[in-house]
Amino acid sequence: MNLMKREAALNYVWLVPALFPIFLFLIYPIFYNINLAFNDFPKSFLSVIEDPIFRLALRNSLVFALAGATLTLVLALLVAVIITSRESSFGMWVAILTLLVWVTPEIVTAISWNWMLNSTFGIVNWILIWCGLLKTGIPWLGDPLYAPIIVILLTVWRLLPFLALLFICGILSIPAEYLEAARVDGLKFRYIFKHILFPALRYPIIIAYILIFVWFMNDTAMIMATTGGGPLHLTETVATLIYKTGFNYFKFEEAAAMSIIQFSILLAICIPFLLAFRKYWWLMRE
Amino acid sequence: MSIQPKTKTIYEKMLTVGYYIFLVILLIAYVTPFAWYIFNSFKTTEEANAVPPTIFPKNPTLASWINVLTGQTNIKLPIQWGRWMLSGIIVSSLTALYVTFATAFACYAIAKLRLKGARLILMLILAAILLPGPSILIPVYIIMAQLKLINNVMGLILLHPIIVLPLTVWITISTFAAIPDELEEAALIDGSSRIRTFFTIILPSVKMTLITTFVIAFLISWGEFSFSYVLLRSWDNYTPAIGVATYLLEFNVFWNEVSVSAVIVTLPVFVLFVLLRKHIVRQIFYGIVR
Numbered sequence: 001m002n003l004m005k006r007e008a009a010l011n012y013v014w015l016v017p018a019l020f021p022i023f024l025f026l027i028y029p030i031f032y033n034i035n036l037a038f039n040d041f042p043k044s045f046l047s048v049i050e051d052p053i054f055r056l057a058l059r060n061s062l063v064f065a066l067a068g069a070t071l072t073l074v075l076a077l078l079v080a081v082i083i084t085s086r087e088s089s090f091g092m093w094v095a096i097l098t099l100l101v102w103v104t105p106e107i108v109t110a111i112s113w114n115w116m117l118n119s120t121f122g123i124v125n126w127i128l129i130w131c132g133l134l135k136t137g138i139p140w141l142g143d144p145l146y147a148p149i150i151v152i153l154l155t156v157w158r159l160l161p162f163l164a165l166l167f168i169c170g171i172l173s174i175p176a177e178y179l180e181a182a183r184v185d186g187l188k189f190r191y192i193f194k195h196i197l198f199p200a201l202r203y204p205i206i207i208a209y210i211l212i213f214v215w216f217m218n219d220t221a222m223i224m225a226t227t228g229g230g231p232l233h234l235t236e237t238v239a240t241l242i243y244k245t246g247f248n249y250f251k252f253e254e255a256a257a258m259s260i261i262q263f264s265i266l267l268a269i270c271i272p273f274l275l276a277f278r279k280y281w282w283l284m285r286e
Numbered sequence: 287m288s289i290q291p292k293t294k295t296i297y298e299k300m301l302t303v304g305y306y307i308f309l310v311i312l313l314i315a316y317v318t319p320f321a322w323y324i325f326n327s328f329k330t331t332e333e334a335n336a337v338p339p340t341i342f343p344k345n346p347t348l349a350s351w352i353n354v355l356t357g358q359t360n361i362k363l364p365i366q367w368g369r370w371m372l373s374g375i376i377v378s379s380l381t382a383l384y385v386t387f388a389t390a391f392a393c394y395a396i397a398k399l400r401l402k403g404a405r406l407i408l409m410l411i412l413a414a415i416l417l418p419g420p421s422i423l424i425p426v427y428i429i430m431a432q433l434k435l436i437n438n439v440m441g442l443i444l445l446h447p448i449i450v451l452p453l454t455v456w457i458t459i460s461t462f463a464a465i466p467d468e469l470e471e472a473a474l475i476d477g478s479s480r481i482r483t484f485f486t487i488i489l490p491s492v493k494m495t496l497i498t499t500f501v502i503a504f505l506i507s508w509g510e511f512s513f514s515y516v517l518l519r520s521w522d523n524y525t526p527a528i529g530v531a532t533y534l535l536e537f538n539v540f541w542n543e544v545s546v547s548a549v550i551v552t553l554p555v556f557v558l559f560v561l562l563r564k565h566i567v568r569q570i571f572y573g574i575v576r
Contacts, residue, residue, distance in 0.1 A: 008402075014395035015407060017388035018451060022414050025448040029425030036424065082308055094309045096563050098316040103559050103566075105509030105527045108548045111534045112319035115541060121337045123322065129338075157315070169571035204575055211415070218419030221511040225534060239420040246424050247516055259421040266421065270413050277412055 030263065036256035044253040053233050054241060054258065060148070061237040061262075065216035068152045068159075072212050073205065075156065076163035081197070083164070084171045095168055098161035106158065110225035113154055117141055117226070141227045144234055151235045155222050159215060163208050170201045206276040210269055217266065238262045320552070327351065327545035334542040350542040354550075366521065367529070367550060373439050374508060374525040375554075381446040382503035386496055388447065389454045393462040394488060398470075408459075414452040420512060427516055437519040445513055450503045457502075457573030461495045462488075498565040501558050508555065526551045 037044055048054050083091040101109060116123050117140040125137035140146050174196060182192045198205075220239045223229060229236040229244070238258055246255035326334050328346040352358075357366060392411070396404050426445065427436070435441030469491060473483045489496065514528050524532065530547040559566065 011395060011399045011401055014391045014399065015401075016391075017384070018392035018411065018455065019407070020388075021444075021448040021451060022410065024429070025422065025426060025445060026414055026417060028429070029422040032425035032428065033421070079312070082305065086302075086305060088305070091305070091309055094313050096567055098312065099563075099567065100320075100556070100559055101316055103505045103509070104320075104552055104555050105511065105530075107509070107511045107527050107531045108323075108551055109319055111530065111544065111548060112323050114534070115544075116319065116322055121335060121339050123339050123341065126338045161316070165567060166571050166574060169567070170575045173572070173575055207574065214416045214419075218421075218512075220420055221531075225531065242420045242423060243512075243516075246427070252424055252428075255424050259424060262419075263417070263421040266416055266419075270416050273416060274409050274412060277409070 033256045033259050033263070036253055037260050039253055044251075044257045048254050048257045048261070053236065054238075056233050057236040057238050057241040058261070060235065061217050061239065062265075064148070064152055064155075064237060065213045068156055068216045069209055069213040071152070072156045072159050072163055073209050076160055076167055076208075077201075077205075079160070079164040080167035080171055081193075084168055092168075095161070095165055099165055100161075101158055102162045106219075106221040107225055109158060110154070110222045114141065114226045117150065142231050144231050147227050147231055147235050151223055151227055154226065155216060155219060158222065159212050163212065166204050166208055167201055170204045171197060174200045203276055207273065210273045210276075214266060214269060217262070323545040323548045326542055327549050329542045329545075331540055331542055334540075334545070350540075350546050354543050354546040366524075367526075367547070369522070370524050370526050370529045371550070373523065374527070377439050377442045377446065377525055378504045378507040380443045381450065381507040382500045384443075385447050385450045385454055385503040386500045388451055389458050389499055390462075390489065390492075390496060392455055393459045394484060397459055397463040398465070398467075398488075408455075411452050411455050414448065415456060418448050423512065423516060426513065430517055436517060437523050439518075439523060439525070441517055442507075442510075442514055442525070445517070446507045446510060449510060449513075450506045453506070454499050454503055457570050458495060458499055460573055461492055461569075465491060494565060495569060498562060498569045501562050502566060502570065505555055505558060 079095075083095055117125075119125060119137045119139035119142065122137065122140075124140070125134065128134040129137065138146065140150050178196050179192070182196060217237070218239055219237075220243055223235055223237060223240050224243070227235040229240045238261070242255050242258045242262065245251050245258060325341065325343055327350060328348070329340070329343045330345065330347055330349065333340060333344060355367060395401060396408055401407070430436050430441045430445070433441070433444075435444065465488060470483050470487050473487050474480070478486070508525075509527055511527055511531065514525055515531065518524055518528050521532075526547075530544070530551050533544050533547050
């Protein structure tokens with residue numbers, strides 16, 4: 001009996017290498033942040049909450065994440081449905097090729113776009129001028145109206161292939177007979193989507209939406225290398241502001257207070273994410 | 287049996303044409319930024335900054351490649367691609383090695399051993415997919431300072447697993463759950479220890495999954511920006527991603543040389559991805575969908 005207990009306890013040792021970084025760099029930092037921000041409670045919290053730039057950044061974070069994740073989701077579903085609409089190896093090839101954007105260091109693609117969108121020698125402006133759509137170049141990344149839209153679109157562009165391939169794999173894992181039967185019966189696409197595609201994609205959609213939402217909130221490379229948060233903080237997010245507050249202005253307490261606010265939002269988002277994973281429980285035996 | 291006429295209707299033909307036009311547009315949207323800096327790496331500094339810009343280099347030259355690779359760059363600063371690539375390869379390989387084994391151990395324990403509280407542990411790991419990011423930047427910086435690992439690539443090797451590991455556990459666990467029990471039972475009955483069985487029976491049976499996990503971990507570590515940018519403070523210790531970022535953010539005049547840097551950083555990613563694309567796609571996406 002004792003021997004079995006010892007063996008059962010030893011089995012947990014298998015988890016140590018995976019749990020070590022989580023405890024050192026996730027659990028411990030949470031408490032560290034709380035300790036740091038509550039050091040002079042409520043001074044740093046109040047100064048953060050009363051800071052108009054932080055309020056703007058918080059609004060931007062949520063708007064960017066909501067708009068960006070929704071747009072990515074809709075476009076990815078569209079791409080997935082179109083690509084799987086016929087059996088074409090070229091379609092699959094294109095879908096896999098686009099994933100290259102997701103594995104390429106984000107900073108590199110951000111730099112390339114920064115340059116292509118430059119107001120004077122950027123290729124995007126010149127193509128638009130050649131096509132006769134523009135008279136003079138637009139400073140896409142410095143314009144108060146366009147900059148936030150461009151930043152959202154660039155991140156949508158970067159995350160779209162991941163989602164599209166996820167949905168393509170979801171659609172391809174539906175038994176072919178279902179779709180064949182629906183087609184033979186001449187069902188309208190609306191019914192196929194509602195009764196065959198959507199049920200199969202329900203979990204991927206929930207999980208992907210949350211993932212993309214969080215990636216938007218945590219993203220720094222794309223904004224830092226394109227707009228740098230400007231113009232007038234219109235593309236500033238909590239993520240970039242934590243960065244600047246901590247490492248440009250060295251106000252660690254305020255940055256910690258911002259981190260706690262950001263973290264609480266992410267934690268709230270975690271709950272539906274984890275609930276969506278209930279289907280994974282069969283993988284474990286307790 | 288089909289009762290429809292064999293000849294395609296105009297409507298169907300238009301659908302086919304539309305399908306391929308759609309694919310080509312998608313292709314252009316995703317290839318352009320890469321093509322842009324590949325072309326520009328072969329331009330002269332004047333042409334790279336020309337107004338209006340050219341798409342293809344008029345007089346292709348290797349000048350910027352030679353400048354960057356020999357360190358004789360137009361900006362008189364220590365550009366050391368050899369050193370940065372070495373740092374990057376060390377950080378990403380060691381991170382990937384740790385992550386691969388830690389993932390295998392954890393997935394085996396959660397999917398195969400009867401652990402009390404396995405669900406709770408998996409939930410903790412899955413939650414860690416969402417949580418690391420700028421919100422832990424300040425504490426991570428302070429922890430690294432206490433460990434004297436600021437401006438040291440060892441610090442990145444310690445840190446990167448938290449960014450990669452939750453994702454790899456997520457996409458790998460279903461592979462481990464699918465390993466039949468009979469596989470290890472026979473060996474265990476013969477008196478082989480659990481650890482020995484794990485290494486001689488379990489791991490070889492999922493070899494390709496482990497290689498793919500290694501490559502995915504390598505790629506994510508290779509491109510990691512937010513933390514490295516704060517933790518690496520001097521030119522000597524940069525990783526390639528930080529090298530190219532600094533080049534842009536501080537000296538964005540020599541676009542042809544920035545382009546060369548971008549190509550250098552992307553090249554290993556291209557090679558690994560092209561070699562293992564089918565496995566990577568299968569493991570990530572069927573791992574999530576399943």
